[in-house]
Amino acid sequence: MVSRQEQKEQRRLLILQSALDLFIRKGYGETKIADIAKAANMSMGLLFHYFESKEALYKVLIQIGSEKLKMEMSFPDTSPLTAFEILAQDIFQLISTNPFAAKMFVLMENAHHLEAMSTDIKEMLSEADKLMEKSIPLIEEGQQIGEIRQGNPEALAIAFWNALQGIAQYIALHPEAPRPDAQWIIAILKK
Incomplete structure (x- = not known):
């Protein structure tokens, strides 16, 4: 059984992977936070629970x-x-x-x-x-x-x-x- 903490870390990693894929294919400017949420198969609200903005997410990747x-x-x-x-x-x-x-x-x-x-x-x-x-x-x-x-x-x-x-x-x-x-x-x- 996956613990709550493991589930949170898996979601965070999924967001990072989804954002990375979009940033390298579409570019930073063309990637919208809604695109990342959709690619990660989650709501924008849930995504914002992990990262406050697209720049904050980009900064973590950098x-x-x-x-x-x-x-x-x-x-x-x-x-x-x-x-x-x-x-x-x-x-x-x-x-x-x-x-x-x-x-x-x-x-x-x-x-x-x-x-x-x-x-x-x-x-x-x-x-x-x-x-x-x-x-x-x-x-x-x-x-x-x-x-x-x-x-x-x-x-x-x-x-x-x-x-x-x-x-x-x-x-x-x-x-x-x-x-x-x-x-x-x-x-x-x-x-």
């Missing part, structure tokens, strides 16, 4: 995505190239087994292009840029030991992370598509 981006770029006893291989394989595994995670890549990218978002949402979105910045010293280290190709480390970070971003977005919108091999992304960096 918080979830931002928390996942707060990973450390520290891989003790691992070469820089191996660290990027681990990152790419982990992300590919995540997006292949968890449709919600793949859709979060789409949401986070789309959110960067919204002008009318609150300051706190924009601050959360800056985590994606921080992740790219954190990877630059790792690329430089790999260049120094000769396992990562020469070139502008920031440009290499941009190429690596945006290749992952693009693949995650495509898989989110086309879940039946074949999965690229993580080594293809590593080839961007490999000397």
Whole structure:
């Protein structure tokens, strides 16, 4: 038997999943709170019991995505190239087994292009840029030991992370598509 608390958490998750699907397919501006309630098969009143507004719901989704981006770029006893291989394989595994995670890549990218978002949402979105910045010293280290190709480390970070971003977005919108091999992304960096 499902407890009352478990039922509340299941409803909250259903709302988040329904909103995420609509936000990535229709966009934030075109998604109405009534659309989310309908997709979650509940009344608007019940939805408002969980989230006070569409922006509050969007903010929770952005918080979830931002928390996942707060990973450390520290891989003790691992070469820089191996660290990027681990990152790419982990992300590919995540997006292949968890449709919600793949859709979060789409949401986070789309959110960067919204002008009318609150300051706190924009601050959360800056985590994606921080992740790219954190990877630059790792690329430089790999260049120094000769396992990562020469070139502008920031440009290499941009190429690596945006290749992952693009693949995650495509898989989110086309879940039946074949999965690229993580080594293809590593080839961007490999000397």
